[in-house]
Amino acid sequence: MRPVDLLNGRLKLRHLVLVVVIAEQGSVLRAAEHLRLAQPAVTRALREAEQFLGVALFTRGPRGVTPTLFGEAFIEHARTVLAELRRAGERIDELNRGDVGTVTIGTLLAGSNVLLPRAIAALKADRPGITVIVQEATFDTQVPRLLDGEIDMILGRLNPIEDQPALRQITLYSEPVRLVARAGHPAQTLPGLTLPDLLTYPWVLPLEQTSLRHELEQVFRNEGLELPGNRVECTSILTVRTLLRDTDMVAALPELVARIDPDLALLPVPLASVRRLVGVTFPAHRPLTPSARLMLDHFHAQAAELTA
Secondary structure, three states: OOHHHHHOOOOOHHHHHHHHHHHHHOOHHHHHHHHOOOHHHHHHHHHHHHHHHOOOOEEEEOOEEEEOHHHHHHHHHHHHHHHHHHHHHHHHHHHHHOOOEEEEEEEOOOOOOOHHHHHHHHHHHHOOOEEEEEEEOOHHHHHHHHHOOOOOEEEEEOOOOOOOOOEEEEEEEEOOEEEEEEOOOHHHHOOOOOHHHHOOOOEEEOOOOOHHHHHHHHHHHHOOOOOOOOEEEOOOHHHHHHHHHHOOOEEEEEHHHHHOOOOEEEOOOOOOOOOOEEEEEEEOOOOOOHHHHHHHHHHHHHHHHHHO
């Protein structure tokens, strides 16, 4: 098979759907049940795809099927094609109806507690028919889903993307990261509070794969300190807030999170080397849907109000 042969019409959309569903279900039988098709029809379609491509896409075993090296590569591209087709359908529907659509946002800690809910509220007031889906995860986890078209954008502290030309970023505002504890925390009464003073308390740190964690590690190294041994690792803002409010834990959070929460207090220990830019990350070569463009407009508007 030559690459150009993929365009001759023999490989059809149903082959892509079937291969992806087989991979997700782990067996031809479960894929057939999921698609409400007869198992022989699914088996025949898989055989057609493999014969056309000239390679085996799955290895068969007693408990189902496993993608081969060729299968993994084909499934990755098939998912991208299907995601783009879904986006095409959504975009046509949005353009046709004007006020209905879906925007899916991957969110990080920064921006999720203040900017995101304000922007969503403004968007829903403007276009109530648009559905907003918010999914929280680390940046590295979000990027593959962004490139596959499963989410429209990532909102949060901007991570370095110099080695990822498939991504582009827009800066919305600069927000310091500060050390935070509960209001009335005993550390607030210590004169000349320093980072070593805070090591006597438990900490909440971001997960290891986050850029904020790496930057905090550098802060501790610069001070000649080890990371707190008594710590919890978490990026859920709700969990972090509850731990801070109900215990003597210390955490590094975007400044706005603490400023709008009367139960939290900023500690006067600077984190000068921690980056402060909050913004949005997109695929570099895929246009935004109308709903995503409206969401971005509201991000800009709310960011301007926060920094006015």
